[in-house]
Amino acid sequence: MALVPVAEALERLLEGALALPGESVALADAAGRVLAEPVVALRTQPPFNASAMDGYAARAQDVASAPVRLSVIGMAPAGRGFDGTVGKAQAVRIFTGAPLPEGADTIVIQENVRDLGGGQIEVTEPTAKERNIRRRGLDFAQGDVLLEKGRVLDPAALSLAASANHPTLNVVQRPLVAIIATGDELLPPGSALGPDQIISSNAYGVAAAAQSVGARALDLGIAADRKEAIAALVKKAVAAKADVIVTLGGASVGDHDLVHDVLTGEGMTLDFWKLAMRPGKPLMFGRLGDIRCIGLPGNPVASLVCSQLFLKPLLAQLGGRVHRQDVRLAQLGAAMPANDLRQDYVRAVVSEEAGALVATPFGIQDSSMLRMLADANGLIVRAPFAPAAAVGTECRVLMLR
Numbered sequence: 001m002a003l004v005p006v007a008e009a010l011e012r013l014l015e016g017a018l019a020l021p022g023e024s025v026a027l028a029d030a031a032g033r034v035l036a037e038p039v040v041a042l043r044t045q046p047p048f049n050a051s052a053m054d055g056y057a058a059r060a061q062d063v064a065s066a067p068v069r070l071s072v073i074g075m076a077p078a079g080r081g082f083d084g085t086v087g088k089a090q091a092v093r094i095f096t097g098a099p100l101p102e103g104a105d106t107i108v109i110q111e112n113v114r115d116l117g118g119g120q121i122e123v124t125e126p127t128a129k130e131r132n133i134r135r136r137g138l139d140f141a142q143g144d145v146l147l148e149k150g151r152v153l154d155p156a157a158l159s160l161a162a163s164a165n166h167p168t169l170n171v172v173q174r175p176l177v178a179i180i181a182t183g184d185e186l187l188p189p190g191s192a193l194g195p196d197q198i199i200s201s202n203a204y205g206v207a208a209a210a211q212s213v214g215a216r217a218l219d220l221g222i223a224a225d226r227k228e229a230i231a232a233l234v235k236k237a238v239a240a241k242a243d244v245i246v247t248l249g250g251a252s253v254g255d256h257d258l259v260h261d262v263l264t265g266e267g268m269t270l271d272f273w274k275l276a277m278r279p280g281k282p283l284m285f286g287r288l289g290d291i292r293c294i295g296l297p298g299n300p301v302a303s304l305v306c307s308q309l310f311l312k313p314l315l316a317q318l319g320g321r322v323h324r325q326d327v328r329l330a331q332l333g334a335a336m337p338a339n340d341l342r343q344d345y346v347r348a349v350v351s352e353e354a355g356a357l358v359a360t361p362f363g364i365q366d367s368s369m370l371r372m373l374a375d376a377n378g379l380i381v382r383a384p385f386a387p388a389a390a391v392g393t394e395c396r397v398l399m400l401r
């Protein structure tokens, strides 16, 4: 089977991946979620002409010049407007957020007023018409579309939706990804290891990648290298109504690479298997009914690079989000040899030097080396058959953090 190019693999993986249906959540639980429908204002804000300052509501023509004396005829705190009308040479004591009384068309701030006692004040600075007044509907009017479908609910969006009088919001359901590790050699972190055993590490990074785009991760643990053991966890994933099943390891061509057989046995239709990329060549993708199945390679760096390139965009799209990889132009900090047919994702340290980004690849690129991946902040993307490149050559870097 020919190796599938990365761009084509991503396209096939994302094909038909529509945003999941909406669900209603309380505002307090909606932070970071994605709107499944626009938010329309259920009220007008402010609902009345309001004072923006503590001071005195007056007629602009009375306070056009200063000093001038006014009689205070009443009070308007926030939440309780003044009933009467402000007439010639009159003022109403007013506070921020209170309704502007009839007759008044400006607010003199209290810093520009001297209290003369006996209900008299002296305005010490001239104040123009409309000063310190928020007219009804300044922020928004009932029926206005305030937030578009697809908007991620950040702090400003949440407060706006609250102000528009929505106690709940219709948000896109969070996709569920079930994660299944495979391998007789694997034990969970904290285990006492036998001589031939290692720690199962991939699921933690893959779950974190999924959660970083708003998905839910269900870690189903480790299946031994037996078909029945893997099949049992696949059945659990289906029963949990996973949108995506991720298997870890067992995707290559060894005698114990059973994942493909088990998944097809459970009804998966294979879409592609084996990509023109490094790391990540044995990546497998298929569909089991509505469930997308991604077989990630077992090598830890391969499983995380593939999560970045394939799993995150898929889960983002199912969650109604727009996902863009952060790809930047940089200069090579070290020479690189010519590339073969696989698109290479080369672990590198990217730093800014004299205003330009410089990407320096690590000398060893073994896909088992997690420490190096954790030290890298970018992946230099080397196209298939890229020629040898000298220090300073422009390159593309996929930023990881």
Ligand SMILES: Nc1nc2c(c(=O)[nH]1)N[C@H]1C(S)=C(S)[C@@H](COP(=O)(O)OP(=O)(O)OC[C@H]3O[C@@H](n4cnc5c(N)ncnc54)[C@H](O)[C@@H]3O)O[C@H]1N2
Binding pocket: 181, 182, 183, 185, 186, 198, 199, 200, 201, 202, 203, 248, 249, 250, 251, 252, 253, 254, 257, 279, 280, 281, 282, 296, 297, 298, 299, 300, 302, 367
């Ligand atoms: N003859 C060939 N051999 C291999 C090929 C190939 O094309 N021809 N591809 C290599 C590549 S590339 C990769 S990547 C690996 C991937 O193989 P599998 O997906 O079948 O993974 P395993 O064999 O199960 O494991 C590989 C390696 O990773 C460790 N591993 C597995 N799962 C985990 C986990 N959850 N946490 C931590 N480490 C894990 C496992 O112990 C192995 O060391 O195949 C190459 N071989």
Ligand code: MOO
Binding pocket: 277, 278, 279, 280, 281, 282, 297, 299, 301, 302, 367
């Ligand atoms: O995916 Mo493998 O990591 O290319 O070594």
